[in-house]
Amino acid sequence: MNATLLRPARVWTAEFGEPREGFAVLVQGNRIARVDRADAVKDEARAVDLPGMTLLPGLMDLHSHLFLHPYNITSWDDQVLKESEAFRTVRAVKHAKDTLDAGFTLLRDLGTEGAGYADAALKRAIDSGIVPGPRLIVTTRAIVASGGYAPMRKNYRPDCCLHAGAEEVSGVDECVRAVRHQAAHGADWIKLYADYRVGPNGETLPTFSLEELKAIVNTARDLGRPVAAHSMNDDAMRRCIEAGVDTIEHGYSGTRETFQRMAEKDIAFLPTITVAEAISEYFHGYKRGGKPTRRMEDAANAFRLAREEGVVIGCGSDVGPFPHGESYRELGWMVKLGMSPREALESATSVAAKIIRRDDLGHIREGALADLAAVEGQPDRDICAIAKVRFVMKDGAVVKGMP
Ligand SMILES: [Zn+2]
Numbered sequence: 001m002n003a004t005l006l007r008p009a010r011v012w013t014a015e016f017g018e019p020r021e022g023f024a025v026l027v028q029g030n031r032i033a034r035v036d037r038a039d040a041v042k043d044e045a046r047a048v049d050l051p052g053m054t055l056l057p058g059l060m061d062l063h064s065h066l067f068l069h070p071y072n073i074t075s076w077d078d079q080v081l082k083e084s085e086a087f088r089t090v091r092a093v094k095h096a097k098d099t100l101d102a103g104f105t106l107l108r109d110l111g112t113e114g115a116g117y118a119d120a121a122l123k124r125a126i127d128s129g130i131v132p133g134p135r136l137i138v139t140t141r142a143i144v145a146s147g148g149y150a151p152m153r154k155n156y157r158p159d160c161c162l163h164a165g166a167e168e169v170s171g172v173d174e175c176v177r178a179v180r181h182q183a184a185h186g187a188d189w190i191k192l193y194a195d196y197r198v199g200p201n202g203e204t205l206p207t208f209s210l211e212e213l214k215a216i217v218n219t220a221r222d223l224g225r226p227v228a229a230h231s232m233n234d235d236a237m238r239r240c241i242e243a244g245v246d247t248i249e250h251g252y253s254g255t256r257e258t259f260q261r262m263a264e265k266d267i268a269f270l271p272t273i274t275v276a277e278a279i280s281e282y283f284h285g286y287k288r289g290g291k292p293t294r295r296m297e298d299a300a301n302a303f304r305l306a307r308e309e310g311v312v313i314g315c316g317s318d319v320g321p322f323p324h325g326e327s328y329r330e331l332g333w334m335v336k337l338g339m340s341p342r343e344a345l346e347s348a349t350s351v352a353a354k355i356i357r358r359d360d361l362g363h364i365r366e367g368a369l370a371d372l373a374a375v376e377g378q379p380d381r382d383i384c385a386i387a388k389v390r391f392v393m394k395d396g397a398v399v400k401g402m403p
Contacts, residue, residue: 270316
């Protein structure tokens with residue numbers, strides 16, 4: 001069996017608490033075979049020295065869009081309405097590589113935004129070794145209420161045939177049908193949008209009734225698919241909680257009581273703080289390090305409330321609107337807003353693994369899948385080090401940093 005002995009300056013994994021110096025990690029095949037003091041691990045394996053580096057479990061971003069690219073280059077509407085699915089897929093292949101090179105070995109990709117089921121095809125190509133990329137959890141088209149998502153019809157001629165950003169449904173029957181259809185096309189999770197800017201003055205309001213949400217969640221559950229809900233409006237969040245979704249995305253206007261209920265029902269939160277920064281930069285004149293916009297303040301407030309109420313918080317950045325390969329910025333924000341660097345690292349490793357129900361990922365321990373990243377410096381002390389990924393292994397194969 002193929003074996004590699006990794007000898008970094010230190011090893012960090014959630015169970016260790018403090019990083020351990022002078023440790024080595026033996027990988028056999030696609031699994032971690034041993035984690036011990038370097039002098040105790042004697043093996044015929046090919047050794048890879050990683051001086052000055054901290055070895056971490058492969059990082060995970062649980063909210064990404066591989067089929068989008070930054071809106072300051074091409075607006076969302078132009079990407080969805082003018083770029084072909086083929087062109088967007090070619091871009092997504094590049095995005096997948098950029099992600100893996102940044103040490104992110106798993107993405108939960110929350111909707112192709114008009115690129116159909118191409119995410120399931122990309123996942124297949126990655127899993128078959130045709131192109132490099134992270135492990136993917138895909139959701140295909142995602143589900144929205146009729147007229148409850150972009151492109152917004154009022155911005156176009158009413159007789160325009162607009163390509164939809166997600167699958168539109170109304171009523172319980174259509175909700176059930178969409179879940180079954182997406183699952184059949186390869187969705188690992190079901191993604192729904194529980195609110196959107198549908199108010200008369202563009203206010204964000206709930207788009208699905210409680211009955212519709214319950215129909216989506218129950219059908220998904222029958223099919224073994226967890227549900228991720230995009231939700232910013234507090235009423236919509238409440239409905240999602242009552243319907244029994246598994247994760248809530250964004251949550252910018254969530255109240256303390258709502259986060260309390262999430263904690264009680266063990267619904268995880270993906271705060272997507274970085275996308276609030278990106279949108280503010282592109283469209284609201286925000287300058288990095290300057291005065292935060294209202295949207296950024298809302299995101300920060302939601303993150304603070306969720307922490308105070310003990311909600312499980314995973315790393316979910318909403319990367320796509322900002323460049324692929326920069327998911328690490330979310331960890332930087334989490335630390336800036338109060339987490340310790342170690343907590344932030346956990347959100348992208350052990351906690352993320354728990355949210356996606358995978359105990360064979362997110363840890364450096366014997367028997368776990370060998371998804372690993374080594375960074376220059378000590379990210380447990382200074383989270384900025386997380387941007388300096390020099391070595392990446394996925395499923396036991398070195399994908400970056402071969403000496
Ligand atoms: Zn998103």
